[in-house]
Amino acid sequence: MNDRQASGSSVTVRHEPVQARAALRIEALLDAAAAVVVDHGIEHLTTALVAERAGASIGTVYRYFPDRVAVLVALAERNLERIRLAIERVLLAEHPSLMATIEAVVDAMVETFRTVPSFRSLRGGEGLDLGPTERPPVAPTFVDDMAAHLRERWEIELDDEQREALELAIGALDALVTYAFLHDPDGDPRYLQLGVQVMRERIVAALPQLAEGA
Known part of the structure; x- marks a missing residue:
């Protein structure tokens, strides 16, 4: 196997798990958002509450959702x-x-x-x-x-x-x-x-x- 083939294979191997982890993280954040909606109502959902319920940092929430509306839409x-x-x-x-x-x-x-x-x-x-x-x-x-x-x-x-x-x-x-x-x-x-x-x-x-x- 030449260097070019090895490089391409390495990128593929690394890329797929990253996508899978991101998908799981998004699902966890949406699960947390759903729980916040159930407990507090749509009007009171905030990105901070989502982060708290998910046990994640607020930065993690903002990585995927720019604001509370984006969370609700998703x-x-x-x-x-x-x-x-x-x-x-x-x-x-x-x-x-x-x-x-x-x-x-x-x-x-x-x-x-x-x-x-x-x-x-x-x-x-x-x-x-x-x-x-x-x-x-x-x-x-x-x-x-x-x-x-x-x-x-x-x-x-x-x-x-x-x-x-x-x-x-x-x-x-x-x-x-x-x-x-x-x-x-x-x-x-x-x-x-x-x-x-x-x-x-x-x-x-x-x-x-x-x-x-x-």
Whole structure:
């Protein structure tokens, strides 16, 4: 092996562990941020509290996040990714009907609210006040996932009107599930049940071909 080959190999060997350590450190900081949000609320989260909860220096926090808003945005992104993965697993599973799938989607959402620290208050960050920059709405993101499921599982291609109806159904479900957890850490079952009902009615209205045996 010549010097050039040895040098390239050495850089690769050193670089990957550094990336892995940084990823683990960021995850630890976000875990600490989630705990601060749970204990003190979004409004009171500071980089100093994150550092204290993580057992890290304030300089370590600033190495990855320039301010508290950056911490919250990163935590919201992680929350969104976690609920997307949870729903993606539901859509990949075999269910006997579309309505069984919907109920499984609601179950996945409820479980995310119950088990992911900070999700009840922060969710995907839609409510964050970022000044002139706004967080995009979450519902359209899930429309694409659901539309793909309908295409692959039920061989249904949604038109623009049906996509809008699905977006409204998902938005209504999200609002009801969010409200269910507003004052109840386990989720008020009345609003969770209403969320399933609204989602069912909206989808059957938009896709009448699925009403029979749905």
